[in-house]
Amino acid sequence: MFDRGGLPAELYDGLSAFVAEEGGRRPRVLAWGQGPDAVAVGLADRLVVGPEPWRAVPWHEIQRGGWDFDTRTLRWRTVSDPATEEKLALENPGQLPELFRERVEQTIVLQRTVELTGSKTVIVSARRSLAPGASGVIWSVSPGRGTNLRDPALAEAAEAELAHIRADWAF
Numbered sequence: 001m002f003d004r005g006g007l008p009a010e011l012y013d014g015l016s017a018f019v020a021e022e023g024g025r026r027p028r029v030l031a032w033g034q035g036p037d038a039v040a041v042g043l044a045d046r047l048v049v050g051p052e053p054w055r056a057v058p059w060h061e062i063q064r065g066g067w068d069f070d071t072r073t074l075r076w077r078t079v080s081d082p083a084t085e086e087k088l089a090l091e092n093p094g095q096l097p098e099l100f101r102e103r104v105e106q107t108i109v110l111q112r113t114v115e116l117t118g119s120k121t122v123i124v125s126a127r128r129s130l131a132p133g134a135s136g137v138i139w140s141v142s143p144g145r146g147t148n149l150r151d152p153a154l155a156e157a158a159e160a161e162l163a164h165i166r167a168d169w170a171f
Contacts, residue, residue, distance in 0.1 A: 005029030006094075011051060012040055019043075025132075030153035031099040033074070033090035040074060040088055042099040043137040045131040047076075049088060057086075060107040060127040064140055067097030074100060079125070079140045106130060109137050110169055113144065120147045124158075124165050139166060 004012045007029050019027045031042040033070045046058045046095060065076025065086075074097065075087045090096065110125040110126040121144030141149070141158045148154045 005032060007032050009042065011041075013047060014026045014051045014054065015041055017050070018050065022056065022161035025060075031095040033093035034050055035088055035090045038088060040090060040096055042096055042103065045134075047100065047103075047128065058129060059103040059130070060106075060138060062069075062104050063123070063125075065104070066101060067093065076100075079127075082142045103130065111164070112165060114158075114161045114165075116154055116161070117145070120144065120154055121149060122149070122154075122158045122161065124162050126166075126169065163165045 003026060005028070005042060007015070011028070015027055015029075019025070027041075027043050029041055030044060033040045038049055039051065041050075046056045047062070048054060048056045057076070061078045061080065062076045063079045063082050065074070067074055071089070072085050072091065073089050074093070074095065077083075077085050105167065107127040107130060108125065109128055110124075112124050113121050114124055115121050120127055123142045123144060124139070124140050125142070128137050138160060141162050143149045149158055
């Protein structure tokens with residue numbers, strides 16, 4: 001009962017089955033929010049949205065995002081696809097907006113905006129997974145506004161900056 005965090009039993013059962021399929025243990029719900037079309041559930045190591053179908057985003061994969069009070073929408077961009085903004089309307093957000101901010105911030109070990117050339121920038125970050133037993137950091141480079149890392153010269157400069165910062169910070 002306490003692991004559900006108030007999540008209705010039928011949703012918790014579906015969430016538990018999804019987490020088990022991914023090789024996880026019985027989920028402990030930290031916060032959740034209800035929208036007209038979906039539910040968002042905050043677990044210790046990830047945000048899970050469902051139930052049709054359930055999908056998960058580890059907290060360390062969320063590059064940026066947050067709660068928009070005016071539109072009652074939780075939004076985020078991932079490190080792997082920063083150009084795509086995910087949005088989820090939540091009529092009853094509960095404590096999820098606060099948990100979202102806290103969990104994403106807890107993953108950030110280092111985040112630095114680096115100028116490549118002119119106004120072209122990248123964000124170099126080192127993040128840690130909040131999954132049980134995880135260790136080390138995950139390094140990533142994300143393009144800044146107007147920066148296209150498909151440009152070979154910019155991609156090479158970004159990788160050089162990543163290597164330089166990694167050498168300075170021995171995690």
